[in-house]
Amino acid sequence: MTFVFPRESLRAFPPSLHPDYKSTVKRAPKRPLVVTPHTLSELTGPVYGHDNIRRGDEDLTKQHTGEPLGERIVVHGRVLDEDGRGVPDTLVEIWQANACGRYIHKRDQHSAPLDPNFTGAGRTATDAEGRYKFVTVKPGAYPWGNHPNAWRPAHIHFSLFGHSFLSRLVTQMYFPGDPLMAYDPIFNSVGDEKARARMVSRFDLATTEPDWALAYEFDIVLRGRNQTPAQS
Amino acid sequence: MSGITPSQTVGPYFAIALTPGGDEWTPTVGNNLVTPDASGERVRIEGRVLDGDGGPVNDAMIEIWQADAAGRYAHPADKRANPNAAFRGFGRAGTDTGGSYSFETVKPGAVAGPNGPQAPHVVFAVFARGMLRQCYTRLYFSDEKANSADPILGLVPQERRATLIAQRQNAGGHAVYRFDIRLQGESETVFFDV
Numbered sequence: 001m002t003f004v005f006p007r008e009s010l011r012a013f014p015p016s017l018h019p020d021y022k023s024t025v026k027r028a029p030k031r032p033l034v035v036t037p038h039t040l041s042e043l044t045g046p047v048y049g050h051d052n053i054r055r056g057d058e059d060l061t062k063q064h065t066g067e068p069l070g071e072r073i074v075v076h077g078r079v080l081d082e083d084g085r086g087v088p089d090t091l092v093e094i095w096q097a098n099a100c101g102r103y104i105h106k107r108d109q110h111s112a113p114l115d116p117n118f119t120g121a122g123r124t125a126t127d128a129e130g131r132y133k134f135v136t137v138k139p140g141a142y143p144w145g146n147h148p149n150a151w152r153p154a155h156i157h158f159s160l161f162g163h164s165f166l167s168r169l170v171t172q173m174y175f176p177g178d179p180l181m182a183y184d185p186i187f188n189s190v191g192d193e194k195a196r197a198r199m200v201s202r203f204d205l206a207t208t209e210p211d212w213a214l215a216y217e218f219d220i221v222l223r224g225r226n227q228t229p230a231q232s
Numbered sequence: 233m234s235g236i237t238p239s240q241t242v243g244p245y246f247a248i249a250l251t252p253g254g255d256e257w258t259p260t261v262g263n264n265l266v267t268p269d270a271s272g273e274r275v276r277i278e279g280r281v282l283d284g285d286g287g288p289v290n291d292a293m294i295e296i297w298q299a300d301a302a303g304r305y306a307h308p309a310d311k312r313a314n315p316n317a318a319f320r321g322f323g324r325a326g327t328d329t330g331g332s333y334s335f336e337t338v339k340p341g342a343v344a345g346p347n348g349p350q351a352p353h354v355v356f357a358v359f360a361r362g363m364l365r366q367c368y369t370r371l372y373f374s375d376e377k378a379n380s381a382d383p384i385l386g387l388v389p390q391e392r393r394a395t396l397i398a399q400r401q402n403a404g405g406h407a408v409y410r411f412d413i414r415l416q417g418e419s420e421t422v423f424f425d426v
Contacts, residue, residue, distance in 0.1 A: 023362025026284035033425035044307035046322035095249035105245040121249035
């Protein structure tokens, strides 16, 4: 299949400069971007999939001798292209805070406790239909210095590749009903309400495992349409 | 469902999963792209990421994507790629407290372009806390005559092209290309709308 990567699709993205998110002010490019055609350098991209994951990478609750504290959850969904086709065998990487809202990163100085049984990093690859699945704990909200009493809504960071370097996506998955989303300048940097809603997972009772874990479904749509003419 | 999933910032803590350095997790890929079978000149690419005040960005993630020394990409869309080659052409690095990053790689060959070949180049994607979406740019090599005929460089205003040219230096017999990325300011790096 030959893929094309429409620029119009990028309207769903936030602008580089969103002054409510203060760190963008000195880091957003100010000069006009130079429009260029998509050459072989853009139409290709890193190919990472099942060969790059190790057994257990997708279960963040089993990476240590004990179990992490917190609400155990399944996070699953499909990675799709703009035609709604599943993107098979593509790498999905995630990272997150623990149930108390603390990252293991040394620069995270939030006073909430670390959990010796939780790293907060995971990795898997999609199956032939583009499906992926992680087991983890629900991350906590945490304060940050953007404005007085700023708290990030609970979120899981996602990193994806897709069909080319142009479909590369780093995003965040949010949880339905989180009251902090309304106050979060990062979430609200996406101007379009429908586009914002695509970053919010769906509570998925059907996938919940009784007496064990709740579940959330999160589908991710990457840039890329199939240009191959339909077979008649 | 219609529409793509929006980008969000990589945030300050991506290093726990994506870049090397921690004890707790082995990242998928690091900043050394060289494989035993990779032909071509071994080079180091290094530089700093700077913000609008000229200060170091100590929490940026740089990803690079490049062809091999024969100008082939390790991807199904490049039919000339040698499927058995170990060279993948992809690397990832985080910046340090001084905003510095580096890659060990091989110099890519010329790549097919829309109207004739493109000069050897490396595609960069820049991510950071405070960047809501990645920015794409390209590194070109200062010692390549083909730069003057490159179709992409030709689209860049003449006075800004220098921001895309990495300067070759020799450090102990090892070729080093210096490539600073300025997110803002008078010498702001050219970023592409792709």
